[in-house]
Amino acid sequence: GQSLEQPSEVTAVEGAIVQINCTYQTSGFYGLSWYQQHDGGAPTFLSYNALDGLEETGRFSSFLSRSDSYGYLLLQELQMKDSASYFCAVRDRGGRGTYKYIFGTGTRLKVLA
């Protein structure tokens, strides 16, 4: 079967650093993405890692280790507006030569003042 595991909830204070882990077990793997979703909103794309290593985009960084089937999203200098759900998603082969994303259950991040 296919599965992606994430912690269900993480709490941190403003200004802190938080890491959200994702381990995956999928039939195929072409890359790992992260999405953010605020309550009542649409998921928005944050990052994509196809190769091992760390990708940095402003306050957010994403890491991938393909040999460990593991990745994480690192959020620095947390702000209240970062309170949201964060999903990891594996890019896998779809039908007829296309691709698709398989999503994890999501991690709800609460940022406290």
Add this chain to the structure above:
Amino acid sequence: ETGVTQTPRHLVMGMTNKKSLKCEQHLGHNAMYWYKQSAKKPLELMFVYNFKEQTENNSVPSRFSPECPNSSHLFLHLHTLQPEDSALYLCASSQEPTASYGYTFGSGTRLTVV
């Protein structure tokens, strides 16, 4: 209008009703998707369309019927639904096979089946 637009935002329907969800993307993307989001469950991929052709049907019950008349529009026709079908239905689009920009999602249709 920009991005991915879904209508209606909220829908309440009886189990014997027939309704349709609409999705429109203004990004020039070539692929569109339907996902189902239920509480405490992963986003579940339902259907994938690439250049108007269906390339994925993730074992979705036939009471859900997708339609993609062109690369910009995607519909999900609903009939004889069950209460467990109540969920947030999300549409997304992407430019395949470019992976670097991910999917652009709409805000979803919150469906309640009574």
